Amino acid sequence: MAENENDLKITVRKLNLHYGPKHALHDVNIDIRANRVTALIGPSGCGKSTFLRTLNRMNDLIDSARIEGEVKVDGEDIYADGMDTVDLRKRVGMIFQRSNPFPKSIYENVAYGPRIHGMTNKAEMDALVEKSLRQAAIWDEVKDELNKSALALSGGQQQRLCIARALAVEPEVLLMDEPASALDPIATSKIEELIYELKERYTIVIVTHNMQQAARVSNDTAFFYMGRLVEFDATEKIFTKPKEKQTEDYITGRFG
Amino acid sequence: MTRSKGLVGRLVVGFTGACAFLSVAAVVWIMATIIWGGHTHLTWAFISQVPSEGMTEGGVFPAIVGTFFLVVIMSLVGVPVGTITAIYLSEYVGRQSKMAQVIRFAVNTLAGIPAIVFGLFGLGFFVQFSGNSLDKIFYHGALHWAQPNILWASLTMALLTLPVVIVSVEEAIKTVPQDLREASLALGATRWQTIRKVVLPGSMGGILTGAILAVSRGAGEVAPILFTGAAYFLPQLPHRFTDQFMELGYHVFIMTTQSTDVEKTLPIQYATTLVLLLLTFTLNFSAIALRARIRRRRVAA
Amino acid sequence: MPKKRTEKKTFRLGEFLIERCIQGVALISLLFICLIFVFVFREAFPLFTGQAKEPVAQADVGASETYGEEPGAALTVDHPELEQKQEPFKARHLLAKEWQPVSLNPKYGLLPLLWGSLKVTLVALLLAGPIGIFAALYTSSFAPRWAREGMKPVIEILAGFPSVVIGFFALVILASLLQRFFGFQYRLNAFTGGLAMAFAVIPIIYTVSEDALAAIPKTLTEASLALGATKWETALFVVLPAATPGIFAAVLLGFGRAFGETMIVLMATGNAAILTASLTDPVRTLSATIGAEMAEVVFGDIHYRVLFFIGALLFIISFGLNAIAEFFVRNRLMKRFKGI
Numbered sequence: 001m002a003e004n005e006n007d008l009k010i011t012v013r014k015l016n017l018h019y020g021p022k023h024a025l026h027d028v029n030i031d032i033r034a035n036r037v038t039a040l041i042g043p044s045g046c047g048k049s050t051f052l053r054t055l056n057r058m059n060d061l062i063d064s065a066r067i068e069g070e071v072k073v074d075g076e077d078i079y080a081d082g083m084d085t086v087d088l089r090k091r092v093g094m095i096f097q098r099s100n101p102f103p104k105s106i107y108e109n110v111a112y113g114p115r116i117h118g119m120t121n122k123a124e125m126d127a128l129v130e131k132s133l134r135q136a137a138i139w140d141e142v143k144d145e146l147n148k149s150a151l152a153l154s155g156g157q158q159q160r161l162c163i164a165r166a167l168a169v170e171p172e173v174l175l176m177d178e179p180a181s182a183l184d185p186i187a188t189s190k191i192e193e194l195i196y197e198l199k200e201r202y203t204i205v206i207v208t209h210n211m212q213q214a215a216r217v218s219n220d221t222a223f224f225y226m227g228r229l230v231e232f233d234a235t236e237k238i239f240t241k242p243k244e245k246q247t248e249d250y251i252t253g254r255f256g
Numbered sequence: 257m258t259r260s261k262g263l264v265g266r267l268v269v270g271f272t273g274a275c276a277f278l279s280v281a282a283v284v285w286i287m288a289t290i291i292w293g294g295h296t297h298l299t300w301a302f303i304s305q306v307p308s309e310g311m312t313e314g315g316v317f318p319a320i321v322g323t324f325f326l327v328v329i330m331s332l333v334g335v336p337v338g339t340i341t342a343i344y345l346s347e348y349v350g351r352q353s354k355m356a357q358v359i360r361f362a363v364n365t366l367a368g369i370p371a372i373v374f375g376l377f378g379l380g381f382f383v384q385f386s387g388n389s390l391d392k393i394f395y396h397g398a399l400h401w402a403q404p405n406i407l408w409a410s411l412t413m414a415l416l417t418l419p420v421v422i423v424s425v426e427e428a429i430k431t432v433p434q435d436l437r438e439a440s441l442a443l444g445a446t447r448w449q450t451i452r453k454v455v456l457p458g459s460m461g462g463i464l465t466g467a468i469l470a471v472s473r474g475a476g477e478v479a480p481i482l483f484t485g486a487a488y489f490l491p492q493l494p495h496r497f498t499d500q501f502m503e504l505g506y507h508v509f510i511m512t513t514q515s516t517d518v519e520k521t522l523p524i525q526y527a528t529t530l531v532l533l534l535l536t537f538t539l540n541f542s543a544i545a546l547r548a549r550i551r552r553r554r555v556a557a
Numbered sequence: 558m559p560k561k562r563t564e565k566k567t568f569r570l571g572e573f574l575i576e577r578c579i580q581g582v583a584l585i586s587l588l589f590i591c592l593i594f595v596f597v598f599r600e601a602f603p604l605f606t607g608q609a610k611e612p613v614a615q616a617d618v619g620a621s622e623t624y625g626e627e628p629g630a631a632l633t634v635d636h637p638e639l640e641q642k643q644e645p646f647k648a649r650h651l652l653a654k655e656w657q658p659v660s661l662n663p664k665y666g667l668l669p670l671l672w673g674s675l676k677v678t679l680v681a682l683l684l685a686g687p688i689g690i691f692a693a694l695y696t697s698s699f700a701p702r703w704a705r706e707g708m709k710p711v712i713e714i715l716a717g718f719p720s721v722v723i724g725f726f727a728l729v730i731l732a733s734l735l736q737r738f739f740g741f742q743y744r745l746n747a748f749t750g751g752l753a754m755a756f757a758v759i760p761i762i763y764t765v766s767e768d769a770l771a772a773i774p775k776t777l778t779e780a781s782l783a784l785g786a787t788k789w790e791t792a793l794f795v796v797l798p799a800a801t802p803g804i805f806a807a808v809l810l811g812f813g814r815a816f817g818e819t820m821i822v823l824m825a826t827g828n829a830a831i832l833t834a835s836l837t838d839p840v841r842t843l844s845a846t847i848g849a850e851m852a853e854v855v856f857g858d859i860h861y862r863v864l865f866f867i868g869a870l871l872f873i874i875s876f877g878l879n880a881i882a883e884f885f886v887r888n889r890l891m892k893r894f895k896g897i
Contacts, residue, residue: 058442063350086569090444100435102454112453113443162439169443268789272695275688276708279759283715286726286756293729337582344583348576359583361883362590368810368879369872370817371720372844373597376868379851380596415589422586448575476719479819479844483851505721505820512728513824522729529725533718540717544710 009034009173009203010055015069017050017059024050026228028069032220037195037204039218039235041211043250046224048207049097052175055205056092057085073173090117093171097178099158101150101165106133106142109150109161113169128168136164137194156187163194174198176206180213192217211251215239223247287533294530297523303531306491311511312521316528321493322501323535326410326481327471334414335467338421345422346429347451367419371479378412378484379404400498407497409485416480417470424469428462428550429455465546472539476532478505488514504532594872601866604859605648646859651866656830656841658850658860665863667870669830673747673840677822678815680751680836681758685815686808688755689762697770698792709767716760724824727753732825739837743827747840750826757818758811765810769803769886770796806882813878817871819844843867 010032017025025047032038040048050059057078059065071078078088090113101109110129111119119125129146133139138160142153150161159179166174176195180188195204195217208214214221215235222232223246231238231247242248305315341359349356387402394400432455440450456463478486487500488510494501511525512518518525646665653666696705731753732744741748773796781791797804827839828849841849847864854861 056442058438061438061441063352086444086446088444089442094438094442096435096438096442098435100433100439102436102439103458112440113445116443116445116449116453165439166443265787265789268793269695269699272691272699275691276695276700276704278688279692279715279763280708280711282756282759283711283718286718286723289726289730290722337585340579340582341586344579348579348583359587362587364883365590365876365879366586366593368813368875369593370813370819370844370875372817372819372847373593373868373872373875376597376600376847376851376865377593380600380865381592384600384856385596418586418589446569446572448572472717476717476721478719478721479848482848505719508721508725509820509824512725525725525729529722533722536717536719536722537714540714544713548710 007033009074010205011070011072011075012054013070013072015051015054015071016067017047017054018064018066019062020064024227025054028229030222030229030232032203032205034203035199035201036219037199037206037217038220038222039214040205040207040222040224041209041214041250042224042230044209047227048222048224049177051224052177052205052207055173055175056089056094058094060085090169091171092173092175093166093169095159095163095166095174095176095179097181099155099162099182101153101158101161103149103151105147106150106153106161107146109165110168113165117169132164132168133161135167135198136160137190137197138164154187156183156190159183159187159191160194163191163198167198171202173203173205176204178207178209181209188213211239223250225250287537290526290530290533294523294526294528297527298530302524302527307489310516311489312515312517312524316502316504316507316524316531318490318493319502319504319507319528320531322406322486322490323475323504325406325494325501326413326485326503327474329407329410330413330417330474331467331471333411334417334470335421335463337414338418338466338470339425339463341418342422342425342429343451343455346426347447347455363419363422366415367423371416371477372482374412374416374480375482375484377415378408378480382408382411383484403498404483404485404500405498406485406494406501409481409501412480412484413474413477416477417473420470420473421463421466424466424547425459425462427547428459428465431462431550432458461546461550465543465550468539468543468546472536472543475539476505476536478503478509481506504528504535508532597865597868597872601862601869604646604862604866651863654832656846658863659853663860665859667843667863667867669832670841670843670846670867672832673826673830674816674842674844676747676836676840677751677754677826677842678812680748681754681815682808682811684752684755685758685762685811689759689807689811690766690804692759693763693766693770694792694797697767698788698796712760712763715756716764718756720757720818720820721824723753723756724821726756727821727825741837743837743839745825745827745839746837747826748836750822750840750842751836753821753825754815754818757821758815761814762807762811765807765886766800766804769800769807772803773799802885806885809878809882809885813875813882816878817844817875819848823848843871847871 008031010030012028012030012032015025015028016023028051040052042048053059054067054071055073055078059067067079069079073088073092077083102112104112107129110132111125114125114128119128130139130143133142138157141157142148142161150158153161159182163174163179179195180191183191192213195206198204199219206214206218218235220232221235221238223230223238223242223244225246231242231244233243238247239251242251302315303320304317306317308314341363345356345359383402383404387400387408390401391397391399436454436458437450440454441447445453481503485500486503486506488502490500490502508525508528511521511528515521515525650665651667653664654668655664655666656669657664692708696708700708727749728745732749735741735749735752736744777795777799778791781795782788786795822842823845826842826845828841828845829839830841830846831838844867847867850860851864854864
């Protein structure tokens with residue numbers, strides 16, 4: 001469905017993943033387009049989060065995980081032998097299900113990434129912190145208390161701070177693993193608005209269990225079931241006339 | 257039937273309760289006796305003076321300083337080594353990997369070896385082997401290092417207390433949420449950057465607890481230093497690594513078993529024991545309090 | 558068969574060096590375990606190859622090679638003229654019934670020392686075992702919350718008492734008290750030493766048993782209570798038996814501690830190397846022998862090597878006890894509850 005090869009940000013071919021004896025992902029093929037929001041939906045345990053974590057190699061942290069197949073970001077195989085996970089994760093940022101700010105100040109949280117990548121200039125850093133916080137739509141709320149502990153923020157603010165923290169590294173892709181699942185409706189809608197704005201600049205892949213959310217924020221939707229990619233298409237097509245029976249059953253609430 | 261059952265029940269609870277009470281009473285009894293016997297003699301003069309009159313009078317100043325030097329040198333070596341080992345075990349190798357199991361087994365074994373065997377090892381390895389080698393290389397065989405001294409005693413003690421540090425630090429590292437490690441790695445931090453900026457700051461309490469427990473253990477053990485560096489009587493303080501030193505625990509042992517006049521020096525013995533007891537008690541108590549705080553934090557997380 | 562991907566990275570020198578350093582330091586504990594083994598055995602080994610030197614061979618350097626500065630430490634035999642009469646050391650001499658290392662005709666029989674260690678350990682375990690285990694049962698099954706939360710720190714404080722403090726207490730208070738009460742012939746004896754040792758062993762047995770008892774799944778206790786068993790019946794007949802492997806491990810670790818502890822026995826047992834059945838006679842344990850005599854031996858002679866041999870024995874025994882205890886806690890206890 002990609003009209004133009006240059007549009008493709010991430011291409012996945014025949015991806016299989018095993019956790020020990022468990023076969024968690026079966027032959028996944030997908031093309032994720034740049035500057036769009038791609039939603040991954042499906043019932044719990046269907047492999048959508050696992051798949052997300054293969055895109056920045058966070059599964060490397062799990063000893064028992066074995067991966068085969070091909071994942072290319074900008075045409076470069078991220079599982080190739082010479083690939084550096086540190087560089088990869090700089091380009092492919094991640095937002096987690098539970099907001100996980102460091103027990104440091106708001107400023108230090110955002111400055112963490114740039115600092116480990118070698119930024120030392122104070123003025124530059126200040127500017128970057130402000131820019132990231134603005135992009136994450138939290139600047140106005142925290143600008144007067146940048147030295148306050150990040151843990152003092154509310155859940156929704158913490159999650160936006162984590163987004164700002166990820167943006168400060170200036171990634172190209174943002175992976176979001178159910179970023180609003182622990183938040184109240186107001187905080188959720190703020191995050192959704194934010195995602196909508198961010199897609200101008202970033203390629204976003206978001207895992208969600210909330211189908212309205214998928215329908216609201218995404219351009220494309222992929223439906224996962226039991227470790228397989230069942231259907232992948234433009235969001236409106238998935239939600240109005242899915243090709244597969246399983247997809248239809250899921251989005252109409254017949255299971256999951 | 258029910259009544260006899262109730263009676264037996266009360267007996268069981270009463271008996272086990274008595275056992276618990278006995279254990280607590282032992283602590284109170286020992287502490288009370290030593291505080292009672294030593295508090296009158298425990299004056300500033302006692303703490304700040306050198307023993308005199310063939311150790312039948314005077315204070316324990318050199319023993320306090322010696323103990324202090326011993327635990328400082330010991331900590332400078334043991335705490336970093338123990339911390340790094342704990343980091344390796346919990347951050348670098350998988351919990352179930354062969355390497356982790358082997359090292360953990362070694363640490364457990366180290367923890368179970370009797371203190372006196374450490375003393376023998378200190379004598380055989382540090383004093384004899386290392387000391388003789390150093391003397392041969394740097395002093396053409398003249399005797400400098402191949403005799404008991406404060407460095408060898410401290411290193412022996414560092415080895416003895418290593419498991420204490422490792423266990424404490426590992427426990428604290430476990431309290432750092434996996435979420436934070438992932439957050440750091442997802443931002444493109446390397447493993448070491450993650451350890452240095454996220455894991456270590458979150459484990460400072462545990463490292464401190466480990467250090468305190470090690471110091472307390474080191475200050476209390478006597479067997480390892482019997483023949484690696486402790487001296488019977490030395491009015492001057494150690495000022496080189498090759499000096500011998502007086503130590504509180506060893507001083508208690510000497511005063512009670514080898515004193516020329518055990519009856520006359522009894523107040524000194526009590527007061528010396530009290531100093532040692534207060535020192536280790538304070539250290540242990542703060543470690544227990546600190547650890548309780550860390551555990552609460554883990555439960556909260 | 559999918560192959561496992563290895564995490565290959567761009568070469569970062571700093572990261573690489575740090576990782577190596579950390580690994581190297583971690584291996585130090587491993588290395589030193591081996592070194593302890595090697596050095597303690599190395600010093601004892603010549604006993605069995607017949608290369609152990611007689612004191613006279615070292616007589617010229619004797620003074621500088623003596624450890625410690627005890628006054629009156631000049632107990633080293635130096636009688637070259639008698640040297641010829643002594644038969645060379647044989648391993649079977651270690652099995653003799655007498656321990657008289659410092660005499661014209663030295664005897665290195667370890668039996669009285671071994672017996673002494675066993676006596677003290679036995680007394681300590683008989684006292685500390687039941688007290689520690691039942692105290693643990695009390696805290697885990699019956700105690701009100703405040704008592705439970707108060708017990709642990711207090712026991713930890715007891716565990717933190719330096720052994721010389723316990724030794725001092727035994728020597729100055731306990732010994733006289735027991736003598737007056739029981740009319741012991743000797744003020745310092747195996748029983749007094751064993752009782753003092755019990756203070757050091759209680760915390761170990763208590764802590765390990767408590768862990769084992771606390772690890773018993775709640776479902777098990779609830780099942781028993783639901784069947785109409787009382788609290789104490791559940792504690793005695795369900796919880797306690799279920800925790801047996803852990804409690805056994807606790808007793809083993811207590812045994813190891815009592816067997817290897819030096820300062821308490823050195824101060825409170827009287828240190829006479831005699832082989833008698835009575836628990837109220839003075840004894841000299843293996844560990845106390847090292848502690849008392851190592852400072853006075855001549856480096857490299859038979860006595861020195863025999864003391865190292867005793868150290869090696871203590872090492873092996875503690876190593877074995879730990880291995881067995883770990884086996885019981887890890888394998889048995891875990892298997893029972895996790896169904897692995």
